Amino acid sequence: MGPTERRQREREEVRARILDAARDLFVAEGFDAVTMRRIADRIEYSPTAIYFHFKDKESLLQELCTSDFQKLAAQFLKIARIDDPVERVRRAGIAYCDFAVEHPNHYRLMFMTPHPPIDPEDNAIERGNPEQDAYAFLCSAIREAIETGRFRPEHDDVELVSQTVWAGVHGVIALNIAKHTDPWVDWRPLKKRIKSMIDVLIDGLSKPKRSR
Amino acid sequence: MGPTERRQREREEVRARILDAARDLFVAEGFDAVTMRRIADRIEYSPTAIYFHFKDKESLLQELCTSDFQKLAAQFLKIARIDDPVERVRRAGIAYCDFAVEHPNHYRLMFMTPHPPIDPEDNAIERGNPEQDAYAFLCSAIREAIETGRFRPEHDDVELVSQTVWAGVHGVIALNIAKHTDPWVDWRPLKKRIKSMIDVLIDGLSKPKRSR
DNA sequence: CTCCATAACTTAACGGTGTTAAGTTAGGTT
DNA sequence: AACCTAACTTAACACCGTTAAGTTATGGAG
Numbered sequence: 065m066g067p068t069e070r071r072q073r074e075r076e077e078v079r080a081r082i083l084d085a086a087r088d089l090f091v092a093e094g095f096d097a098v099t100m101r102r103i104a105d106r107i108e109y110s111p112t113a114i115y116f117h118f119k120d121k122e123s124l125l126q127e128l129c130t131s132d133f134q135k136l137a138a139q140f141l142k143i144a145r146i147d148d149p150v151e152r153v154r155r156a157g158i159a160y161c162d163f164a165v166e167h168p169n170h171y172r173l174m175f176m177t178p179h180p181p182i183d184p185e186d187n188a189i190e191r192g193n194p195e196q197d198a199y200a201f202l203c204s205a206i207r208e209a210i211e212t213g214r215f216r217p218e219h220d221d222v223e224l225v226s227q228t229v230w231a232g233v234h235g236v237i238a239l240n241i242a243k244h245t246d247p248w249v250d251w252r253p254l255k256k257r258i259k260s261m262i263d264v265l266i267d268g269l270s271k272p273k274r275s276r
Numbered sequence: 277m278g279p280t281e282r283r284q285r286e287r288e289e290v291r292a293r294i295l296d297a298a299r300d301l302f303v304a305e306g307f308d309a310v311t312m313r314r315i316a317d318r319i320e321y322s323p324t325a326i327y328f329h330f331k332d333k334e335s336l337l338q339e340l341c342t343s344d345f346q347k348l349a350a351q352f353l354k355i356a357r358i359d360d361p362v363e364r365v366r367r368a369g370i371a372y373c374d375f376a377v378e379h380p381n382h383y384r385l386m387f388m389t390p391h392p393p394i395d396p397e398d399n400a401i402e403r404g405n406p407e408q409d410a411y412a413f414l415c416s417a418i419r420e421a422i423e424t425g426r427f428r429p430e431h432d433d434v435e436l437v438s439q440t441v442w443a444g445v446h447g448v449i450a451l452n453i454a455k456h457t458d459p460w461v462d463w464r465p466l467k468k469r470i471k472s473m474i475d476v477l478i479d480g481l482s483k484p485k486r487s488r
Numbered sequence: 489c490t491c492c493a494t495a496a497c498t499t500a501a502c503g504g505t506g507t508t509a510a511g512t513t514a515g516g517t518t
Numbered sequence: 519a520a521c522c523t524a525a526c527t528t529a530a531c532a533c534c535g536t537t538a539a540g541t542t543a544t545g546g547a548g
Contacts, residue, residue, distance in 0.1 A: 227464055287495085
């Protein structure tokens with residue numbers, strides 16, 4: 065109620081403005097290409113003001129990542145109401161890809177760059193909760209597919225199947241991010257590649273429908 | 277004959293020493309973490325001496341990449357004599373994974389780090405030649421599998437199928453390199469994951485063998 | 489044999505980077 | 519009115535990749 069509260073609010077407002085400016089620049093030009101000075105310019109503060117709100121450049125990106133990955137989990141929630149578990153896997157793969165296309169630099173940092181895992185203490189995402197944890201969401205769909213007899217009997221390990229599906233989709237995305245400008249390979253469009261991957265994975269996991 | 281030839285030889289010797297030092301450091305610590313000054317220290321030259329042999333840091337990396345790609349292709353050559361094209365794809369996937377496990381930082385530099393594509397002009401690898409170009413090797417096996425009717429009729433695009441198989445195997449490897457220490461996921465052993473990926477991909481591509 | 493051009497470097501420096509230390513200022517508290 | 523602290527700014531540090539200019543050894547020409 066007093067002015068101390070207004071101060072508190074203003075502080076978080078500045079914090080949010082830094083975050084927004086950083087996101088814009090990281091997404092547009094990549095983590096390394098963006099400098100603290102340019103982020104500061106954008107919001108008309110001095111470069112060092114950022115350090116009053118964030119420990120360093122890395123933690124800036126880290127914070128953007130967790131908040132944006134919660135958006136991914138939110139996207140997944142819309143898919144959760146799909147009844148058919150196999151269709152849910154298919155749609156999750158596409159949503160995951162869309163997300164990676166929208167936030168390639170976040171994706172790169174979180175899944176393509178080795179770094180010491182975040183201390184579970186201060187990780188905002190709740191592990192194992194499909195509403196916040198995208199991997200848990202995938203697992204729960206896979207589990208349902210296995211339990212309702214949709215997959216071949218040899219594919220009975222929920223974790224292994226989930227990791228295979230994740231790896232497949234990740235592979236398409238990661239190669240796209242790292243190599244899409246490389247003229248060495250005559251790349252098919254990303255959408256085609258993702259569809260092909262998901263189709264092949266699901267066909268490979270599912271019980272055959274027709275004889276030869 | 278004269279000493280000009282000895283000079284030429286010495287020049288290439290220094291060049292090779294720079295390359296070796298750079299490879300050691302890049303592989304041990306990653307591209308960004310290594311500075312020109314440290315490479316120079318290692319071989320006891322001044323930092324700027326490197327620029328007499330290489331245009332810049334990036335071109336150093338590119339030269340290392342092309343030479344290591346050739347090592348991978350050499351591994352593939354041993355597989356080339358396998359008759360069955362589908363088995364060849366399977367074995368190529370495993371060999372590719374072995375290469376990545378043996379040289380994880382090489383792999384990271386080559387396939388997980390975006391960098392401007394090499395000018396085809398000065399690329400030592402002959403594109404499309406399966407003996408030098410690992411991607412072309414994969415394509416040729418896939419092409420043979422398609423042409424001998426091993427795959428379902430909808431999978432008729434050699435490039436698309438090759439890119440899918442590559443992406444699948446890459447996904448397993450890349451997640452392993454970037455995330456294998458992450459306790460968030462209860463990882464299955466790498467060998468199991470690679471086998472699962474290749475099995476699922478090949479089953480998904482192949483004509484079904486049994487009815488349900 | 490001398491002179492000189494060139495190759496193969498080194499030293500110094502430039503403009504940039506992330507980050508820290510020290511100084512400043514506005515505003516609430518006592 | 520005096521003071522204290524939050525929220526900054528300015529100055530500076532230790533790096534970075536890269537370039538310009540200077541140095542030294544050496545092979546070749548006259």
